[in-house]
Amino acid sequence: MAYVQRKVPFIGSVDTNPETKPFWDGCAAGKLLVPKCTTCGKSHWYPRGLCPYCFSDKLEWVAASGKATIYSVSVMQRAETPYAMAYVTLAEGPTMMTNIVDCDLAALQIGQAVTLTFVPSEGGPPMPMFTPG
Amino acid sequence: MSLKGAAYIVGAFEHPTRKATDKSVALLHAECAKGALEDAGLTKDDVDGYFCAGDAPGLGPLSMVDYMNLKVRHVDSNDVGGSSYQVAVGHAMESIAAGRCSIALITLSGRPRSEGQATGTAPRAGNPAQPDMQFEFPYGPTVVNQYAMCAARHMYEYGTTSEQLAWIKVAASHHAQYNPHAMLRDVVTVEDVLKSPMVATPLHRLDCCVISDGGGALIVAKPEIAKSLKRPLVKVIGVGESPKGQMGGAVDLTYTGARNSGPPAWEMARIKPSDIKYASIYDSFTITVLMQLEDLGFCEKGQGGRFVADGNLISGVGKLPFNTDGGGLCSNHPANRGGITKIIEAVRQLRGEAHPAVQVKNCDLAIAHGTGGSLGTRHCGSTVILERE
Numbered sequence: 001m002a003y004v005q006r007k008v009p010f011i012g013s014v015d016t017n018p019e020t021k022p023f024w025d026g027c028a029a030g031k032l033l034v035p036k037c038t039t040c041g042k043s044h045w046y047p048r049g050l051c052p053y054c055f056s057d058k059l060e061w062v063a064a065s066g067k068a069t070i071y072s073v074s075v076m077q078r079a080e081t082p083y084a085m086a087y088v089t090l091a092e093g094p095t096m097m098t099n100i101v102d103c104d105l106a107a108l109q110i111g112q113a114v115t116l117t118f119v120p121s122e123g124g125p126p127m128p129m130f131t132p133g
Numbered sequence: 134m135s136l137k138g139a140a141y142i143v144g145a146f147e148h149p150t151r152k153a154t155d156k157s158v159a160l161l162h163a164e165c166a167k168g169a170l171e172d173a174g175l176t177k178d179d180v181d182g183y184f185c186a187g188d189a190p191g192l193g194p195l196s197m198v199d200y201m202n203l204k205v206r207h208v209d210s211n212d213v214g215g216s217s218y219q220v221a222v223g224h225a226m227e228s229i230a231a232g233r234c235s236i237a238l239i240t241l242s243g244r245p246r247s248e249g250q251a252t253g254t255a256p257r258a259g260n261p262a263q264p265d266m267q268f269e270f271p272y273g274p275t276v277v278n279q280y281a282m283c284a285a286r287h288m289y290e291y292g293t294t295s296e297q298l299a300w301i302k303v304a305a306s307h308h309a310q311y312n313p314h315a316m317l318r319d320v321v322t323v324e325d326v327l328k329s330p331m332v333a334t335p336l337h338r339l340d341c342c343v344i345s346d347g348g349g350a351l352i353v354a355k356p357e358i359a360k361s362l363k364r365p366l367v368k369v370i371g372v373g374e375s376p377k378g379q380m381g382g383a384v385d386l387t388y389t390g391a392r393n394s395g396p397p398a399w400e401m402a403r404i405k406p407s408d409i410k411y412a413s414i415y416d417s418f419t420i421t422v423l424m425q426l427e428d429l430g431f432c433e434k435g436q437g438g439r440f441v442a443d444g445n446l447i448s449g450v451g452k453l454p455f456n457t458d459g460g461g462l463c464s465n466h467p468a469n470r471g472g473i474t475k476i477i478e479a480v481r482q483l484r485g486e487a488h489p490a491v492q493v494k495n496c497d498l499a500i501a502h503g504t505g506g507s508l509g510t511r512h513c514g515s516t517v518i519l520e521r522e
Binding site: 009046047 | 284
Protein backbone atom coordinates (compact mmCIF):
# COMPACT_ATOMS: atom_id res chain seq x y z
CA MET A 1 0.00 0.00 0.00
CA ALA A 2 1.39 3.38 -0.98
CA TYR A 3 2.63 5.43 1.96
CA VAL A 4 0.48 8.41 2.89
CA GLN A 5 1.97 11.04 5.19
CA ARG A 6 -0.14 12.07 8.14
CA LYS A 7 -0.48 15.82 8.63
CA VAL A 8 1.99 16.93 11.30
CA PRO A 9 0.66 19.57 13.70
CA PHE A 10 3.10 21.89 15.48
CA ILE A 11 2.13 23.47 18.79
CA GLY A 12 3.10 26.91 20.02
CA SER A 13 5.92 28.63 18.12
CA VAL A 14 9.71 28.32 17.93
CA ASP A 15 9.82 31.21 20.41
CA THR A 16 7.62 29.55 23.05
CA ASN A 17 10.60 28.18 24.96
CA PRO A 18 13.48 30.59 24.18
CA GLU A 19 16.31 28.22 25.07
CA THR A 20 15.24 25.65 22.48
CA LYS A 21 14.84 28.07 19.56
CA PRO A 22 18.28 27.07 18.15
CA PHE A 23 16.97 23.52 17.85
CA TRP A 24 14.07 24.60 15.64
CA ASP A 25 16.35 26.87 13.61
CA GLY A 26 18.48 23.76 13.06
CA CYS A 27 15.46 21.82 11.82
CA ALA A 28 14.69 24.62 9.38
CA ALA A 29 18.27 24.25 8.08
CA GLY A 30 17.96 20.45 7.81
CA LYS A 31 20.01 19.62 10.92
CA LEU A 32 19.05 17.57 13.98
CA LEU A 33 20.85 19.37 16.81
CA VAL A 34 21.35 17.32 19.96
CA PRO A 35 22.28 19.13 23.19
CA LYS A 36 25.56 17.94 24.70
CA CYS A 37 26.95 18.95 28.08
CA THR A 38 30.56 20.15 27.98
CA THR A 39 30.87 19.61 31.74
CA CYS A 40 29.87 15.94 32.05
CA GLY A 41 30.10 15.06 28.36
CA LYS A 42 26.62 13.55 28.10
CA SER A 43 24.09 14.20 25.35
CA HIS A 44 20.44 14.36 26.37
CA TRP A 45 16.91 14.38 24.97
CA TYR A 46 14.49 16.20 24.81
CA PRO A 47 16.48 19.47 24.76
CA ARG A 48 16.74 21.44 28.00
CA GLY A 49 18.61 24.53 29.10
CA LEU A 50 20.28 22.74 32.01
CA CYS A 51 21.93 19.34 31.67
CA PRO A 52 19.52 16.77 33.20
CA TYR A 53 22.51 14.74 34.42
CA CYS A 54 24.70 17.34 36.16
CA PHE A 55 22.69 20.63 36.02
CA SER A 56 25.51 22.37 34.16
CA ASP A 57 24.44 25.20 31.87
CA LYS A 58 27.49 24.63 29.66
CA LEU A 59 25.66 22.99 26.77
CA GLU A 60 26.47 22.92 23.08
CA TRP A 61 24.38 21.89 20.08
CA VAL A 62 25.90 19.01 18.13
CA ALA A 63 24.57 18.08 14.68
CA ALA A 64 23.55 14.42 14.78
CA SER A 65 24.87 12.02 12.16
CA GLY A 66 21.30 11.05 11.33
CA LYS A 67 21.93 7.35 12.00
CA ALA A 68 19.64 5.63 14.48
CA THR A 69 17.99 2.32 15.34
CA ILE A 70 14.37 1.69 16.26
CA TYR A 71 14.03 1.17 20.04
CA SER A 72 10.26 0.60 19.85
CA VAL A 73 7.52 1.20 17.32
CA SER A 74 3.71 1.07 17.20
CA VAL A 75 1.59 1.61 14.13
CA MET A 76 -1.43 3.74 15.04
CA GLN A 77 -4.09 2.05 12.97
CA ARG A 78 -7.13 3.73 14.46
CA ALA A 79 -6.36 7.09 12.87
CA GLU A 80 -7.50 8.93 9.77
CA THR A 81 -4.04 8.31 8.31
CA PRO A 82 -2.16 5.47 10.03
CA TYR A 83 1.33 6.35 11.22
CA ALA A 84 4.27 4.79 13.02
CA MET A 85 4.97 6.18 16.49
CA ALA A 86 8.47 5.25 17.57
CA TYR A 87 11.41 5.78 19.82
CA VAL A 88 14.75 5.67 18.02
CA THR A 89 18.17 5.53 19.64
CA LEU A 90 20.52 7.99 17.98
CA ALA A 91 24.11 7.03 17.17
CA GLU A 92 24.97 9.88 19.56
CA GLY A 93 23.29 8.07 22.46
CA PRO A 94 19.91 9.52 23.44
CA THR A 95 16.62 7.89 22.55
CA MET A 96 14.00 10.25 21.10
CA MET A 97 10.33 10.05 20.21
CA THR A 98 9.66 10.35 16.49
CA ASN A 99 7.78 8.89 13.52
CA ILE A 100 9.09 6.39 11.00
CA VAL A 101 7.91 7.63 7.60
CA ASP A 102 7.86 6.90 3.89
CA CYS A 103 7.90 3.12 4.25
CA ASP A 104 5.78 -0.03 4.58
CA LEU A 105 4.53 0.53 8.14
CA ALA A 106 3.67 -3.14 8.63
CA ALA A 107 7.26 -4.18 7.98
CA LEU A 108 8.89 -2.02 10.67
CA GLN A 109 10.85 -3.85 13.35
CA ILE A 110 12.61 -3.03 16.59
CA GLY A 111 16.37 -2.94 16.04
CA GLN A 112 16.00 -1.81 12.44
CA ALA A 113 18.43 0.86 11.15
CA VAL A 114 16.84 4.18 10.21
CA THR A 115 18.07 7.49 8.81
CA LEU A 116 17.09 11.08 9.52
CA THR A 117 14.67 12.93 7.28
CA PHE A 118 12.52 16.01 7.77
CA VAL A 119 8.76 16.30 7.28
CA PRO A 120 7.01 19.68 7.06
CA SER A 121 4.69 20.56 9.92
CA GLU A 122 1.61 22.72 9.94
CA GLY A 123 2.38 25.99 11.70
CA GLY A 124 5.97 25.22 12.60
CA PRO A 125 9.39 24.11 11.38
CA PRO A 126 9.97 20.75 9.68
CA MET A 127 10.07 17.91 12.21
CA PRO A 128 12.93 15.41 12.43
CA MET A 129 11.69 11.94 11.52
CA PHE A 130 13.31 8.74 10.32
CA THR A 131 13.00 6.32 7.43
CA PRO A 132 14.38 2.79 7.03
CA GLY A 133 17.90 2.49 5.64
CA MET B 134 9.86 5.51 62.68
CA SER B 135 7.67 3.24 60.58
CA LEU B 136 4.21 4.51 59.80
CA LYS B 137 2.90 0.95 59.38
CA GLY B 138 -0.64 0.90 60.72
CA ALA B 139 -0.78 4.64 61.42
CA ALA B 140 -4.07 4.88 59.53
CA TYR B 141 -7.06 2.78 58.49
CA ILE B 142 -9.40 2.97 55.53
CA VAL B 143 -12.75 3.28 57.27
CA GLY B 144 -14.96 4.30 54.37
CA ALA B 145 -15.06 3.43 50.68
CA PHE B 146 -17.58 4.23 47.98
CA GLU B 147 -17.66 3.71 44.25
CA HIS B 148 -20.19 5.70 42.27
CA PRO B 149 -22.51 3.30 40.44
CA THR B 150 -22.85 5.53 37.39
CA ARG B 151 -20.91 4.83 34.22
CA LYS B 152 -22.51 7.65 32.22
CA ALA B 153 -23.47 10.81 34.04
CA THR B 154 -24.96 13.14 31.44
CA ASP B 155 -27.11 14.77 34.12
CA LYS B 156 -24.42 15.54 36.70
CA SER B 157 -21.46 17.86 37.01
CA VAL B 158 -18.00 16.69 38.01
CA ALA B 159 -18.31 18.65 41.27
CA LEU B 160 -21.59 16.92 42.11
CA LEU B 161 -20.07 13.51 41.40
CA HIS B 162 -17.21 14.31 43.80
CA ALA B 163 -19.71 15.32 46.47
CA GLU B 164 -21.90 12.23 45.94
CA CYS B 165 -18.82 10.03 46.30
CA ALA B 166 -17.86 11.86 49.50
CA LYS B 167 -21.38 11.35 50.86
CA GLY B 168 -21.31 7.66 49.97
CA ALA B 169 -17.95 7.04 51.64
CA LEU B 170 -18.99 8.88 54.81
CA GLU B 171 -22.21 6.84 55.03
CA ASP B 172 -20.17 3.69 54.51
CA ALA B 173 -17.91 4.66 57.40
CA GLY B 174 -20.74 5.78 59.68
CA LEU B 175 -19.41 9.32 59.80
CA THR B 176 -20.80 12.71 58.80
CA LYS B 177 -19.50 15.57 56.70
CA ASP B 178 -18.55 17.61 59.73
CA ASP B 179 -16.28 14.83 61.02
CA VAL B 180 -13.89 15.36 58.11
CA ASP B 181 -10.87 17.47 59.01
CA GLY B 182 -8.58 16.72 56.06
CA TYR B 183 -9.33 16.77 52.31
CA PHE B 184 -7.26 15.25 49.52
CA CYS B 185 -7.84 15.49 45.78
CA ALA B 186 -5.98 15.53 42.47
CA GLY B 187 -6.18 17.01 39.00
CA ASP B 188 -9.68 15.69 38.28
CA ALA B 189 -11.17 18.02 40.93
CA PRO B 190 -12.71 20.97 39.09
CA GLY B 191 -11.53 24.52 39.58
CA LEU B 192 -8.75 25.18 42.02
CA GLY B 193 -8.73 21.62 43.40
CA PRO B 194 -9.16 21.56 47.16
CA LEU B 195 -10.29 25.19 47.34
CA SER B 196 -13.17 24.64 44.93
CA MET B 197 -14.23 21.29 46.37
CA VAL B 198 -13.86 22.22 50.06
CA ASP B 199 -16.08 25.22 49.35
CA TYR B 200 -18.60 23.24 47.25
CA MET B 201 -19.01 20.62 49.98
CA ASN B 202 -18.68 23.25 52.73
CA LEU B 203 -16.12 21.16 54.59
CA LYS B 204 -14.50 22.47 57.74
CA VAL B 205 -11.02 21.04 57.37
CA ARG B 206 -7.69 21.98 58.91
CA HIS B 207 -5.56 20.19 56.33
CA VAL B 208 -5.64 20.01 52.51
CA ASP B 209 -3.41 18.21 50.06
CA SER B 210 -3.54 18.18 46.27
CA ASN B 211 -1.15 16.03 44.32
CA ASP B 212 -1.46 15.22 40.66
CA VAL B 213 0.22 12.15 39.29
CA GLY B 214 -2.75 11.13 37.15
CA GLY B 215 -4.51 7.87 37.94
CA SER B 216 -2.00 6.97 40.65
CA SER B 217 -2.79 10.10 42.69
CA TYR B 218 -5.18 8.26 45.02
CA GLN B 219 -2.67 5.68 46.25
CA VAL B 220 -0.34 8.62 46.82
CA ALA B 221 -3.16 10.39 48.68
CA VAL B 222 -3.64 7.40 51.00
CA GLY B 223 0.06 7.51 51.85
CA HIS B 224 0.05 11.25 52.36
CA ALA B 225 -3.13 11.03 54.45
CA MET B 226 -1.48 8.45 56.67
CA GLU B 227 1.56 10.71 57.08
CA SER B 228 -0.67 13.71 57.85
CA ILE B 229 -2.61 11.69 60.41
CA ALA B 230 0.61 10.48 62.05
CA ALA B 231 1.83 14.09 62.19
CA GLY B 232 -1.40 15.20 63.86
CA ARG B 233 -2.46 17.39 60.95
CA CYS B 234 -5.81 15.68 60.63
CA SER B 235 -7.59 12.61 61.95
CA ILE B 236 -10.30 11.89 59.37
CA ALA B 237 -9.21 12.42 55.77
CA LEU B 238 -11.51 12.41 52.77
CA ILE B 239 -10.14 11.54 49.30
CA THR B 240 -12.34 12.00 46.21
CA LEU B 241 -12.09 11.35 42.48
CA SER B 242 -14.69 11.96 39.77
CA GLY B 243 -14.98 12.67 36.10
CA ARG B 244 -17.18 12.30 33.04
CA PRO B 245 -14.99 11.72 29.96
CA ARG B 246 -17.69 9.47 28.47
CA SER B 247 -20.42 12.10 28.61
CA GLU B 248 -18.01 14.65 27.24
CA GLY B 249 -17.23 12.42 24.24
CA GLN B 250 -13.53 12.29 24.95
CA ALA B 251 -11.44 10.06 22.66
CA THR B 252 -9.31 9.21 25.66
CA GLY B 253 -6.95 6.75 24.07
CA THR B 254 -6.80 7.54 20.39
CA ALA B 255 -6.59 11.33 20.10
CA PRO B 256 -3.21 13.04 20.69
CA ARG B 257 -3.76 15.52 23.53
CA ALA B 258 -2.54 19.01 22.79
CA GLY B 259 -1.33 20.63 25.97
CA ASN B 260 0.37 23.87 26.87
CA PRO B 261 3.35 24.25 24.50
CA ALA B 262 5.35 25.49 27.48
CA GLN B 263 5.11 21.97 28.95
CA PRO B 264 8.78 21.16 28.32
CA ASP B 265 8.28 17.94 26.33
CA MET B 266 5.22 19.10 24.37
CA GLN B 267 6.84 20.52 21.23
CA PHE B 268 9.20 17.54 20.98
CA GLU B 269 6.41 14.95 21.21
CA PHE B 270 2.93 16.21 20.26
CA PRO B 271 3.73 16.69 16.54
CA TYR B 272 4.44 12.95 16.29
CA GLY B 273 0.92 11.99 17.40
CA PRO B 274 1.48 10.31 20.76
CA THR B 275 -1.81 8.87 22.03
CA VAL B 276 -2.39 6.99 25.25
CA VAL B 277 -2.75 3.75 23.31
CA ASN B 278 0.31 4.01 21.06
CA GLN B 279 2.50 5.03 23.99
CA TYR B 280 1.52 1.92 25.96
CA ALA B 281 1.72 -0.07 22.73
CA MET B 282 5.40 0.84 22.41
CA CYS B 283 5.93 -0.65 25.90
CA ALA B 284 4.15 -3.82 24.79
CA ALA B 285 6.17 -4.02 21.58
CA ARG B 286 9.44 -3.66 23.46
CA HIS B 287 8.37 -6.23 26.07
CA MET B 288 7.56 -8.69 23.30
CA TYR B 289 10.93 -7.99 21.66
CA GLU B 290 12.97 -8.44 24.83
CA TYR B 291 11.09 -11.24 26.55
CA GLY B 292 9.02 -13.01 23.92
CA THR B 293 5.73 -11.93 25.47
CA THR B 294 2.78 -12.71 23.18
CA SER B 295 -0.58 -11.13 22.37
CA GLU B 296 -2.22 -14.33 23.63
CA GLN B 297 -0.62 -13.86 27.04
CA LEU B 298 -1.75 -10.24 27.19
CA ALA B 299 -5.26 -11.34 26.21
CA TRP B 300 -5.46 -13.61 29.27
CA ILE B 301 -5.50 -10.46 31.42
CA LYS B 302 -8.68 -9.24 29.71
CA VAL B 303 -10.15 -12.73 29.90
CA ALA B 304 -9.61 -12.80 33.68
CA ALA B 305 -11.11 -9.31 34.11
CA SER B 306 -14.16 -10.35 32.10
CA HIS B 307 -14.68 -13.45 34.25
CA HIS B 308 -14.95 -11.11 37.24
CA ALA B 309 -17.01 -8.41 35.52
CA GLN B 310 -19.85 -10.83 34.77
CA TYR B 311 -20.78 -10.60 38.47
CA ASN B 312 -20.64 -6.79 38.67
CA PRO B 313 -24.04 -5.32 37.70
CA HIS B 314 -22.43 -1.90 37.21
CA ALA B 315 -19.65 -3.09 34.89
CA MET B 316 -19.71 -1.69 31.35
CA LEU B 317 -18.50 -4.95 29.76
CA ARG B 318 -20.13 -7.97 31.42
CA ASP B 319 -19.66 -10.57 28.70
CA VAL B 320 -17.02 -13.19 29.38
CA VAL B 321 -14.49 -13.07 26.55
CA THR B 322 -11.91 -15.55 25.28
CA VAL B 323 -8.33 -15.09 24.16
CA GLU B 324 -9.60 -15.40 20.59
CA ASP B 325 -12.15 -12.62 21.17
CA VAL B 326 -9.37 -10.28 22.26
CA LEU B 327 -7.13 -11.15 19.31
CA LYS B 328 -10.00 -10.74 16.84
CA SER B 329 -10.98 -7.31 18.15
CA PRO B 330 -9.80 -4.42 15.95
CA MET B 331 -6.17 -3.39 16.20
CA VAL B 332 -5.92 0.10 17.67
CA ALA B 333 -2.15 0.59 17.82
CA THR B 334 0.07 -2.42 17.19
CA PRO B 335 0.27 -4.69 19.13
CA LEU B 336 -2.70 -3.55 21.27
CA HIS B 337 -6.24 -4.50 20.22
CA ARG B 338 -9.43 -2.78 21.29
CA LEU B 339 -9.97 -5.40 24.00
CA ASP B 340 -6.47 -4.80 25.37
CA CYS B 341 -7.74 -1.35 26.35
CA CYS B 342 -9.78 -0.21 29.34
CA VAL B 343 -13.24 1.30 29.02
CA ILE B 344 -14.01 5.02 28.93
CA SER B 345 -16.47 5.78 31.71
CA ASP B 346 -17.90 8.47 33.92
CA GLY B 347 -18.10 8.05 37.66
CA GLY B 348 -15.83 8.31 40.65
CA GLY B 349 -15.01 7.13 44.10
CA ALA B 350 -14.08 8.25 47.58
CA LEU B 351 -12.17 6.95 50.57
CA ILE B 352 -12.12 7.90 54.24
CA VAL B 353 -8.76 7.42 55.96
CA ALA B 354 -8.75 7.75 59.74
CA LYS B 355 -6.46 7.41 62.72
CA PRO B 356 -6.50 4.07 64.57
CA GLU B 357 -8.54 5.23 67.58
CA ILE B 358 -11.34 6.44 65.33
CA ALA B 359 -11.25 3.35 63.12
CA LYS B 360 -11.67 1.13 66.18
CA SER B 361 -14.64 3.17 67.39
CA LEU B 362 -16.58 2.56 64.17
CA LYS B 363 -18.65 -0.50 63.32
CA ARG B 364 -16.91 -1.46 60.09
CA PRO B 365 -14.32 -4.23 59.56
CA LEU B 366 -10.83 -2.87 60.19
CA VAL B 367 -8.69 -2.30 57.10
CA LYS B 368 -5.24 -1.13 58.11
CA VAL B 369 -2.75 0.65 55.85
CA ILE B 370 0.52 -1.24 56.32
CA GLY B 371 2.63 -0.17 53.37
CA VAL B 372 2.87 2.72 50.94
CA GLY B 373 5.29 3.78 48.22
CA GLU B 374 5.38 6.18 45.29
CA SER B 375 7.86 6.70 42.49
CA PRO B 376 7.74 8.73 39.28
CA LYS B 377 9.58 7.52 36.19
CA GLY B 378 10.28 9.38 32.96
CA GLN B 379 12.58 9.26 29.97
CA MET B 380 15.69 9.78 32.12
CA GLY B 381 17.20 12.43 29.90
CA GLY B 382 17.01 10.23 26.84
CA ALA B 383 18.00 6.92 28.48
CA VAL B 384 14.52 5.63 27.66
CA ASP B 385 13.69 2.17 29.06
CA LEU B 386 10.16 1.00 28.36
CA THR B 387 10.59 -2.42 29.96
CA TYR B 388 9.73 -1.45 33.51
CA THR B 389 7.36 0.83 35.43
CA GLY B 390 7.46 3.04 38.50
CA ALA B 391 6.32 0.00 40.48
CA ARG B 392 9.93 -1.17 40.51
CA ASN B 393 10.65 1.69 42.91
CA SER B 394 7.27 2.22 44.62
CA GLY B 395 6.97 -1.44 45.59
CA PRO B 396 10.10 -1.94 47.73
CA PRO B 397 9.35 0.77 50.33
CA ALA B 398 5.78 -0.54 50.59
CA TRP B 399 6.89 -4.15 51.05
CA GLU B 400 9.52 -3.03 53.55
CA MET B 401 7.03 -1.03 55.62
CA ALA B 402 4.50 -3.88 55.55
CA ARG B 403 7.17 -6.49 56.31
CA ILE B 404 5.51 -8.96 53.97
CA LYS B 405 6.40 -10.33 50.54
CA PRO B 406 4.42 -10.68 47.30
CA SER B 407 3.63 -14.36 47.95
CA ASP B 408 1.77 -13.31 51.14
CA ILE B 409 -0.78 -11.30 49.12
CA LYS B 410 -4.23 -12.91 48.81
CA TYR B 411 -5.78 -10.33 46.47
CA ALA B 412 -4.23 -7.79 44.07
CA SER B 413 -5.79 -4.68 42.56
CA ILE B 414 -3.46 -3.81 39.71
CA TYR B 415 -3.96 -0.72 37.56
CA ASP B 416 -5.32 -1.88 34.23
CA SER B 417 -5.45 0.93 31.70
CA PHE B 418 -4.23 -1.73 29.26
CA THR B 419 -3.37 -5.41 29.50
CA ILE B 420 0.34 -4.57 29.19
CA THR B 421 0.07 -2.23 32.19
CA VAL B 422 -0.98 -5.14 34.40
CA LEU B 423 1.71 -7.48 33.12
CA MET B 424 4.57 -5.05 33.65
CA GLN B 425 3.41 -3.95 37.11
CA LEU B 426 3.08 -7.57 38.29
CA GLU B 427 6.72 -8.12 37.33
CA ASP B 428 7.88 -4.87 38.89
CA LEU B 429 6.01 -5.51 42.14
CA GLY B 430 7.81 -8.85 42.42
CA PHE B 431 4.95 -11.27 41.77
CA CYS B 432 7.18 -12.90 39.15
CA GLU B 433 10.59 -12.40 37.60
CA LYS B 434 11.10 -9.62 35.03
CA GLY B 435 10.17 -11.00 31.64
CA GLN B 436 8.04 -13.82 33.08
CA GLY B 437 4.83 -11.77 33.27
CA GLY B 438 3.39 -13.37 30.15
CA ARG B 439 3.67 -16.85 31.60
CA PHE B 440 2.41 -15.63 34.98
CA VAL B 441 -0.86 -14.18 33.67
CA ALA B 442 -1.65 -16.97 31.19
CA ASP B 443 -4.11 -19.81 31.65
CA GLY B 444 -6.39 -18.02 34.07
CA ASN B 445 -3.84 -17.40 36.80
CA LEU B 446 -5.49 -14.05 37.63
CA ILE B 447 -9.04 -15.44 37.86
CA SER B 448 -10.50 -15.61 41.38
CA GLY B 449 -11.02 -19.19 42.48
CA VAL B 450 -8.96 -20.50 39.56
CA GLY B 451 -5.52 -18.92 39.60
CA LYS B 452 -2.87 -18.15 42.19
CA LEU B 453 -3.35 -14.37 42.20
CA PRO B 454 -6.95 -13.13 41.99
CA PHE B 455 -6.85 -9.62 40.52
CA ASN B 456 -9.36 -6.81 39.89
CA THR B 457 -12.39 -8.81 40.99
CA ASP B 458 -14.76 -5.93 40.15
CA GLY B 459 -13.78 -6.24 36.48
CA GLY B 460 -11.33 -3.37 36.83
CA GLY B 461 -10.72 -0.70 34.26
CA LEU B 462 -10.63 -3.30 31.52
CA CYS B 463 -14.32 -4.17 32.01
CA SER B 464 -16.02 -2.18 34.78
CA ASN B 465 -15.02 1.49 34.82
CA HIS B 466 -12.21 4.02 34.56
CA PRO B 467 -13.74 7.21 35.98
CA ALA B 468 -12.03 10.45 34.94
CA ASN B 469 -9.59 8.25 32.97
CA ARG B 470 -8.06 7.54 36.37
CA GLY B 471 -8.40 4.10 37.89
CA GLY B 472 -6.39 4.45 41.08
CA ILE B 473 -9.20 4.87 43.56
CA THR B 474 -11.35 2.02 42.27
CA LYS B 475 -8.34 -0.27 42.77
CA ILE B 476 -8.27 0.64 46.45
CA ILE B 477 -12.05 0.36 46.82
CA GLU B 478 -12.15 -3.23 45.50
CA ALA B 479 -9.22 -4.16 47.77
CA VAL B 480 -11.21 -2.80 50.73
CA ARG B 481 -14.25 -4.86 49.64
CA GLN B 482 -12.13 -7.99 49.46
CA LEU B 483 -10.58 -7.43 52.90
CA ARG B 484 -14.00 -6.77 54.42
CA GLY B 485 -15.46 -9.85 52.74
CA GLU B 486 -17.86 -7.62 50.82
CA ALA B 487 -16.84 -8.54 47.26
CA HIS B 488 -19.35 -10.45 45.14
CA PRO B 489 -19.55 -14.00 46.56
CA ALA B 490 -18.53 -15.48 43.20
CA VAL B 491 -15.20 -13.61 43.29
CA GLN B 492 -14.63 -13.14 47.03
CA VAL B 493 -11.20 -14.48 48.02
CA LYS B 494 -11.38 -16.79 51.03
CA ASN B 495 -9.64 -15.62 54.21
CA CYS B 496 -8.56 -12.45 52.45
CA ASP B 497 -6.33 -10.73 55.00
CA LEU B 498 -3.64 -9.09 52.86
CA ALA B 499 -4.21 -7.09 49.69
CA ILE B 500 -2.29 -4.74 47.44
CA ALA B 501 -3.71 -1.85 45.40
CA HIS B 502 -1.24 -0.48 42.89
CA GLY B 503 -1.75 2.53 40.64
CA THR B 504 -0.09 3.97 37.56
CA GLY B 505 -0.74 7.55 36.48
CA GLY B 506 0.36 9.33 33.34
CA SER B 507 1.81 7.18 30.56
CA LEU B 508 4.20 4.26 30.81
CA GLY B 509 5.49 5.31 27.39
CA THR B 510 6.67 8.74 28.50
CA ARG B 511 6.20 9.97 32.08
CA HIS B 512 4.26 8.26 34.83
CA CYS B 513 4.09 7.54 38.53
CA GLY B 514 3.76 4.19 40.23
CA SER B 515 2.10 4.18 43.64
CA THR B 516 1.56 1.24 45.94
CA VAL B 517 -0.72 0.67 48.92
CA ILE B 518 -0.67 -2.54 50.96
CA LEU B 519 -3.65 -3.20 53.24
CA GLU B 520 -4.33 -5.70 56.02
CA ARG B 521 -7.58 -6.92 57.50
CA GLU B 522 -7.17 -6.68 61.26
